[in-house]
Amino acid sequence: MSLNAYFKKTKGRDAVIKILQSEDAPVDAAHIYEHLVKKHVSINQATLYRILDFFTDQGMIDRFEFQEGKQRFEIVRGDHHHLICEMCGCIEDIEDCNIKDLEKDITKKKKFLVKRHSLEFYGVCQSCQR
Ligand SMILES: [Zn+2]
Ligand SMILES: [Zn+2]
Numbered sequence: 001m002s003l004n005a006y007f008k009k010t011k012g013r014d015a016v017i018k019i020l021q022s023e024d025a026p027v028d029a030a031h032i033y034e035h036l037v038k039k040h041v042s043i044n045q046a047t048l049y050r051i052l053d054f055f056t057d058q059g060m061i062d063r064f065e066f067q068e069g070k071q072r073f074e075i076v077r078g079d080h081h082h083l084i085c086e087m088c089g090c091i092e093d094i095e096d097c098n099i100k101d102l103e104k105d106i107t108k109k110k111k112f113l114v115k116r117h118s119l120e121f122y123g124v125c126q127s128c129q130r
Helices: 003-021 029-038 045-057 099-110
Strands: 061-065 071-075 081-085 091-094 120-123
Touching: 003 029, 003 045, 003 071, 029 045, 029 071, 045 061, 045 071
Parallel strands: 081 120
Antiparallel strands: 061 071, 081 091
């Protein structure tokens, strides 16, 4: 790889991670791409997807699919879940629900060793209820 290509790659990765760090809910690739354009980071969509794959493999970002027909990405920030509004499509983080207790309960009652879970809440957000 040429030095120029190397710097471009590093710059792209840095920019993607910074964008994801500034978000407080999972965002799609198009959203990330818009930010890259605003920051004048010139990478193409294929490179963006490679960067997202790279960070997902590294365990630095999480990849989600919320029945929207597209993927969303979020910086790994511990155990939490998402609230998805079926009216406007907004997504919000929710911390501290008692899933860990439920996991222990399942293991105890069903003798099933829970290793991971996937849980989203679908409904109507506060502003869509007005
Ligand atoms: Zn809404
Ligand atoms: Zn989240």
